[in-house]
Amino acid sequence: MRQWWLLAAALVLPLLGLGLLLARPQLDVPWEHHPSHFWLVLGTALVSVALAFLTNEAANRRADARLVLISLAFLAAAGFLGLHALATPGVLLPEPNAGFVIATPVGLMVASVLAAASVSPVAGPRAGFVLRHRMALRHALVGLMLAWAAISVLRLPPLNGPLPPEEANGPVAILALGAVALYGAAAWRYARVYARRASRVALAIVAALVLLAEAMVAVALSRNWHLSWWEWHVLMTTAFALIALGVRSEYGRTHSLAATFGAIYQEATLARINRWHARAVADLVAAQARDESTDDVLADLRRDGASADEVQLLANAAQEIRRVDELFRPYLPQQLAGRLRRDPELARLGGVERPVTVLFADLAGFTTFSETRPPAEVLGMLNAYWAAVVPIIDRAGGSIEHFAGDGILVMFNTVTEQPDHALRAARCALAIVRETGPLAADHAGWPRFRVGLNTGAALVGNVGAAGRRSFAAIGDTTNLASRLLAAGEPGQVVAGAATREALAANSEAAGISATSLGVSRVKGKRDPIEIWRLDAG
16 A cells, blocks of 8 residues: 555656746746757657567467557657657757647657557457457557658648647646546556456556646647746656556566566456466477477467467476376376366266166185284285286276275276176286285285276265365265175176176177175164175186
8 A cells, every 4th residue: 555655646747847946937947958858759759669560469469459559658658759759840840830840749649549448348348349350450550650750841731830839738638638547547447457366567657647747737838948848758767667667667577578467457357367378288288298399389389479488388387297196196097087187077076877887896714914024024024915906907998086004995887887897897906916916926925906896876075175175976875885795706897786687688798707705794784785796708
C-alpha cells in the first residue's frame, strides 16, 4: 500500500508544478533553445519508437491483442512526438507550421484511444479483429505518421502555414479532456493487472499512462517556449523512460522478449502459452523416452519464437520430469502410469463397478522363515522372488495394486479392457508357481508361493484423499480372493467357482484343468463355497 501512495505522490507533483507555473506567470519563465529541443525530443521519440516496435513484435509473437494495442499506443505517442521535433525552427523549415505544431496533441489523443482499447473487450472477448489485422493496424499507423510528415514538409493544406494560438487552444483543450479520461481509464485497469500479477512492466505502464495524461493537460495549457511548455516534453520523456526501464528490468530477469510482457497478457494468451509449453515438454519427454535426439523438437521451439533461455528452461523441465518419472514409475502399475499420462481424469477420486479377476499370492511359511533368518537375508529372498514375479505379471497384463511383505495383490480388467481377464489371471498364477519353483529349489528352506484367484464384480477406482490415494478394486470379490489363498498349499493355485466357470466358457483355456477341492467354509462368508485347484494341462 505504501508503494502506491509513493507512486501517487510522485505522479501528482507534475500537476502541482504546472498549476503553480500557470498561477504565477512570473515563474513560468521563457527559455527558447532550439538545439536542446530538437535533440531531446527527437532522441526520446526514436528510442521510444524502437521500443514500441519491439513490444509490437512480442505482441505478434504471442498473438495478444492487449499487447498489440498498448504497443501501438506508445508508437503513436512517440512517433508524433518525433514529428513535433521537426517543428523546431531551422531544422526542416524556417518556421514551424500547423502540421508539426499540433502533432503532439494528435499523437497523444490517438495513443489514448489505443490505450483504452487495450483494456476493452476489443482486446479481450472480441480480440479476433485486432489479431487478424494487427499488421495492418501497425502499417496504417506508420502510414498515417509518414503522410502527416510529408504533408507538413510540403506545406499542403490543411497542415500548411502557422497556426494562430486562438485556433489551436479550443480543439486542443477538447482533445485534452477526452485523452485524459481515456488515459485514466486505461491506467486504472492496468493498475488492477499489476495488483494481480506484480510486474515492473505493468507498473511502468500505469505510471507512463498517467504521465501522458498530464502531458496532454500541459500541452493544452502551457505557453510555447516557457517552463510549462518544456514540462510536457519532460513528462513524455519520463513516461517513455519508465517503460524502457521496466522492460529492461523484466528482460534481465526473464531473458525473453515475449516473457518480458507476460504480466500484461490476456488470460487467454497465458492459457495458450501454458498449453504450448506443456506440449513442448511432452514432446521433449517423449523423444527422451524413445532415446531419440531432442534437437528437432528444440529447433521447432526456436522457430515458434521461443528464446534461447526459454528453450533451455523447457529442456531442463523435460529432463527433470523424466528423472522424476523414472524414480516414481516403479511405484505405480505400468498400465496405470500409461493411462494417467494419456488421461489425467483417471486420477480423480471415485470409481465404477466392473467385472474383474483378483490374484493374491504369498509365500507359505514366510513367518517361520523370517523369524529364523537375519533381516538382510529375508529382504534378499523377497527381492529375488519379486524380480522373477513382476515380469510375469507385466507380460500377463496385470496391474499390481500393492506389495504386502511376502504378499502381492494383482488386478485384471481394471485399468484397461481385458475381456479374457480370468484366463490372463490363471495363466499368470500358474506361471508364478512354475517359474519361481526352481528358485526355491536352489535355496533350501525358502518358502514357496501359493496363489488365490477370484472373479466377480468390484468397484474399481481411486480411494484415499487428495494428498495420498490408491488405485484399488473394492468389494467382496477382492476379499474372497484373499480367503481362497489361505486354502491353498505351497505351489498350488486355487480359485473360486466364478473363475472356474469363466475358464470353462473360454475355449482358449483348454490347457488349464480345474480340480475340485471340495466345499469349505471361509472367513467372512455365511455359506460354504467350492474351491478349485488349477493346473496346467
